[in-house]
Amino acid sequence: MASDEKRILLVEDEKTIRDAVAAYLERENYIVRGVGDGQSALEEFEKHSFDLIILDLMLPKLSGERVCRAIRETSNVPIIMLTAKGEVEDRIIGLELGADDYLIKPFSPRELVARVRALLRRAHAESEPQLEVLDFGDLVIDISGHKVMVEGKEVDLTASEFKLLTTLARYPGRVYTRMELVEKVLGYDFEGYERTIDSHVKNLRAKLGDDPRNPRWLYTVHGVGYRFEAPQKPEKKSAE
Incomplete structure (x- = not known):
């Protein structure tokens, strides 16, 4: 079975979808709290602790965008965004707000369960102690403490952003x-989700203060992907 009684907040205004998704998740032994609007979602989030949130983009009372933004002000809990919109730009709105993944309606409940399982597995793996610190001067990545410091100040990253940064930073130049x-970051290989990575890189650059026009660490390799570069440390002048 998939869980150790993990708690999931399911925010979906269509009751038939909410009930069907909840049934699939409960079959996997997840504890599901379902609500039908954005205001109720924030109230539940403030009252209870959740391991993952499934959040519809189009909601009454408060939109999914506003709910996601409010949650990200205080928490890095994994978020899967649901959207009925098919345009590429619409699909990545949630990612740019800090969601970790998204699904387009109509979707298979089995695929959603697989995404939930992958996100929770990754979040659990990242919480396990790993005695490793990547020190690049102004940028320090503390794997064991799950912390990122830029010029001595801690930067708050989502689970996906942290995984992306550590994946790239472990092998500078690759x-x-x-x-x-x-x-590597999302835990599955799914055609068409390359733009997901672009959104995470955009968010990561903004949080690190890394200008894509004059990058310090994250470089775009056009037509291919991305690489991390460790800045050259200034050579010490020898005493005359």
Whole structure:
């Protein structure tokens, strides 16, 4: 079975979809709390602790965008966004707000369960102690403490952003294709989700203060993917 009684907040205004998804998740032994509007979602989030949130983009009272933004002000809990919109730009709105993954309606409940399982597995793996610190001067990545420091100040990253940064930073100079990063960061290989990585990179650059026009760490390899570069440390002048 998939869980150790993990708690999931399911925010979906269509009751038939909410009930069907909840049934699939409960079959996997997840504890599901379902609500039908954005205001109720925030109230539940403030009252209870959840391991993952499934959040519809189009909601009454408060939109999914506003709910996601409010949650991200205080928490890095994994979020899967649901959207009925098919345009590429619409599909990545949630990612740019800090969601970790998205699904387009109509979707298979079995695929959603697989996404939930992958996100929770990744979040659990990242919480396990890993005695490793990547020190690049102004950028320090503390794997064991799950912390990122830029010029001495801690930067708050989502689970996906942290995984993306550590994947790239462990092998400076190596170029990763978008599909490689989808598999490593999201936990599965799914055609068409390359733009997911672009959104995570955009968010990551903004939080690190890394200008894509003059990058310090994250470089775009056009037509391929991304690479991380460790800045050259200034050479010490020898005493005359």
